Structure formats: structure tokens, C-alpha cells
Amino acid sequence: PQIVGFLQNLDQDLPFATRSLMATSDFFGEYWWVVLLTPVVLIVALFSARKASDRFAYRIDAIMLKMPVMGKVIRKISIARFSQTFSALFKGGIDIIKALQASSHTVNNRVLKVGLHDVESFVKQGDPISTALNKSGQFPSMVVRMVRVGEESGNLSEVLDQVAEFYTNDVDEEVQKIITMIEPSLTTLLGVIILWIAVGVFGPIYSSFESIDF
Secondary structure (H helix, E strand, C coil): CCCHHHHHCCCCCCCHHHHHHHHHHHHHHHCHHHHHHHHHHHHHHHHHHHHHCHHHHHHHHHHHHCCCCHHHHHHHHHHHHHHHHHHHHHHCCCCHHHHHHHHHCCCCCHHHHHHHHHHHHHHHCCCCHHHHHHHHCCCCHHHHHHHHHHHHHCCHHHHHHHHHHHHHHHHHHHHHHHHHHHHHHHHHHHHHHHHHHHHHHHHHHHHHHHCCCC
């Protein structure tokens, strides 16, 4: 901001980088409170809308599942929680329907909750769990195959524990990849901002030097 007056008095057409930099500086200087409050207002509005409307919450959860990286992580976390809870309940002697109902409470995503409700309905109609999981369309084929093997071998609880362990480890790896990606992304962003400031500030100054007759 201290150099804005100097740039404006150079008596020359300022390049786009300089004009955009000055406009951004003016905006943040005058509307800094808008910049700070906007994310807070959006987050509060989003959570309020999710609580007020199940349809809106379902759509948001569907969008989250389709996100490039986080969507897979959310699905894997939900499958790991469901598998671990269902395995513990089934191993403890709880019948399949009650185990499915209780396990669905560990899943926060509404799309997956609806899928588990469909699984429960299919099982009530006489389908094996693996077939019900496949019909729901919300579980990867690997999970369906492993559950089918567990049903056929009579080791469903052990197989579900393996599914939960596999996805838990997979989620840890995905999170580490995301963290690894964040650092170079932030470095690149910071470099672009610094380059923008350097070009916007020093570009007109060097141009003014070229027009001076010595």
C-alpha cells in the first residue's frame, strides 16, 4: 500500500499486473472484514441448511462422495466403521438385521446411510449380505467379493475385520498423500503471489527508468 501513490505518480499506463495488484490491495484494505466473515457465514449457513433439510443434506453428501480425492476417503472411512461395528455385533451373537441397523449409525454420510437401508431391505427379502451390498451400489466390488467369501466359508466376522483393517490402513495412506500434496501446492501458490507482487511493483519502475534520458 505504501508504494501505490508512487506508482500512480509515474505518469504512465500501468500494466494489468499492477492494476490488479492495486485493486486487490484496496479491496482487502477496505473490506477485510468481509473476507474474514464470509467463510464463517458460509459454514454456518451450510450446517444450518443441512440440519433444516434432509434433501439438501443428501445432495451435499452426494457431492462430497463424488469429490476427486476426499470422496474416496469418506467412503473408505464409512466402510471401515461399518465393517468393524457389524463384525463386532455379529460376532457377539446379534442377528443380522439388528447388526445392520446398529452399524448404519456409525456412518455419517446420508447417501451411504440410504445404501445401508437398502441392504437391510434386501436382506429381509432373503438376499445374502454380499448380494444386498452389491445391489445397493454403494460398496466396492472388492468388499462384495470378500463378504461373499466370508459367507461361503462361515468366517464373515473375520473377513469384515480384514475389510475394516484394509480400509483403515488405506485411509491413513490417502491422508498422508493429501498432506504430502498440500506442502508443494502451498509453496507454488506462495511463489505465484510473490511473482505477481514483484511484477506488479517493479515492472512499472523499470519501465519508467527506460523512459528517462540520461
